[in-house]
Amino acid sequence: VTAKTKTEATEWSGWAASSGLTPSLPMPIFLGMDLRGHLDLLLLGTLRQTGPAHGYALIAGLRERSLGAFDLPEGTVYPALHRLERDGLVSSEWDTTAPRRRRVYQLTPAGAAALAAKHREWRTFARGVQAIVGRSAVEGLG
Amino acid sequence: MSEVDRYLDEMFDRLAGTGAAGRRALAEAEDHLRAAVADGLARNLTAQQAEHDAVARFGPPATIARQLRRAHGGARLNPAFSGAWLLAGLGLAWLGAVYLATAASFAVILRMHPDSLPTCSANVNRVCTAAVPVMQSAVAGLVVVLLGGIVLLGRRLARRSAGLAAAARRLPLLAATLFTLAGLALFAETFVLPGVRRFAPATAGFSLVPQGPGLRMTLIASVLGMAAALVTAAWGRTQARRPRYPQ
Numbered sequence: 001v002t003a004k005t006k007t008e009a010t011e012w013s014g015w016a017a018s019s020g021l022t023p024s025l026p027m028p029i030f031l032g033m034d035l036r037g038h039l040d041l042l043l044l045g046t047l048r049q050t051g052p053a054h055g056y057a058l059i060a061g062l063r064e065r066s067l068g069a070f071d072l073p074e075g076t077v078y079p080a081l082h083r084l085e086r087d088g089l090v091s092s093e094w095d096t097t098a099p100r101r102r103r104v105y106q107l108t109p110a111g112a113a114a115l116a117a118k119h120r121e122w123r124t125f126a127r128g129v130q131a132i133v134g135r136s137a138v139e140g141l142g
Numbered sequence: 143m144s145e146v147d148r149y150l151d152e153m154f155d156r157l158a159g160t161g162a163a164g165r166r167a168l169a170e171a172e173d174h175l176r177a178a179v180a181d182g183l184a185r186n187l188t189a190q191q192a193e194h195d196a197v198a199r200f201g202p203p204a205t206i207a208r209q210l211r212r213a214h215g216g217a218r219l220n221p222a223f224s225g226a227w228l229l230a231g232l233g234l235a236w237l238g239a240v241y242l243a244t245a246a247s248f249a250v251i252l253r254m255h256p257d258s259l260p261t262c263s264a265n266v267n268r269v270c271t272a273a274v275p276v277m278q279s280a281v282a283g284l285v286v287v288l289l290g291g292i293v294l295l296g297r298r299l300a301r302r303s304a305g306l307a308a309a310a311r312r313l314p315l316l317a318a319t320l321f322t323l324a325g326l327a328l329f330a331e332t333f334v335l336p337g338v339r340r341f342a343p344a345t346a347g348f349s350l351v352p353q354g355p356g357l358r359m360t361l362i363a364s365v366l367g368m369a370a371a372l373v374t375a376a377w378g379r380t381q382a383r384r385p386r387y388p389q
Contacts, residue, residue: 055173055174056174073200075205076205076209078206083213100173100176
């Protein structure tokens with residue numbers, strides 16, 4: 001854990017306390033795991049499922065598709081989207097047909113390829129974890 | 143002012159200098175927050191509660207702004223660097239003003255009492271009249287003020303186009319403290335420690351009075367230091383009065 005992460009964690013916890021947030025919201029963490037490393041995969045995956053979407057709809061889609069498990073601090077999604085766009089994995093444009101001007105994001109071909117690669121990495125990782133944790137759980141039962 | 147507006151104002155401050163990327167992020171944040179408030183109202187929340195929930199779920203503006211700066215590659219130019227840059231520019235402007243004020247002061251005396259100032263009798267091989275050190279001080283002042291202006295202008299350009307962060311909100315307080323300390327030290331040099339000269343200013347050796355290391359200049363530097371402290375303190379007070387989120 002870096003000092004920067006600690007600083008941000010302190011900010012989040014202070015913010016949560018002052019804002020009356022529930023403890024489940026202060027950091028992009030799920031069951032003790034820091035989700036930030038997986039945020040790109042989650043966003044790219046959600047964009048593939050939803051199609052072109054603006055930030056608010058994307059966050060709602062992420063929350064719904066994870067059955068509420070990934071309830072991220074919503075503002076953190078925009079820096080991630082900007083970074084993905086800088087890297088050419090998503091593209092965006094203003095949608096002026098809505099009552100309010102909105103930035104709509106969509107997956108690029110490079111983003112689709114990156115998503116496939118990340119998906120493979122994730123499956124390998126999940127299989128490895130399952131192989132160890134699953135076996136330990138079985139041994140523990142025995 | 144609504145809670146959402148206060149939040150957006152705070153974010154605007156935090157994103158200062160990020161140009162088009164910051165403007166876009168701010169527009170997205172506003173759209174997001176307005177949509178979240180509308181959803182809250184649709185769930186029968188009060189307007190106040192809907193706004194509070196919307197900004198609470200969005201996250202602290204400082205963190206979001208820092209992540210946005212990082213996403214756009216501006217993280218290296220952080221507020222501490224920006225503050226040091228600003229202090230350097232202010233310091234140079236102050237020093238230049240000291241030289242110019244000293245030159246102006248002696249120019250007035252020279253005009254009123256042409257024989258009251260010494261000539262540079264030590265420099266027998268050079269043309270040296272009382273006007274020469276006055277001119278030297280004026281030229282030095284102009285050069286240093288120009289340098290300070292270049293430093294401050296460069297910082298402004300960096301803020302606009304290179305993603306330089308805004309200085310910390312406490313910077314005016316730090317500047318006021320530094321100017322106060324400088325003013326007190328120079329005052330002590332002039333009146334309290336006339337024989338010690340431990341804190342001889344940069345003017346030492348640049349005598350405008352007989353056998354003295356620029357006492358008038360030291361006094362002017364002290365007075366201008368105090369004046370600069372008052373100005374920066376007033377600036378800090380103005381900054382502190384601006385509404386912030388959360389309050």
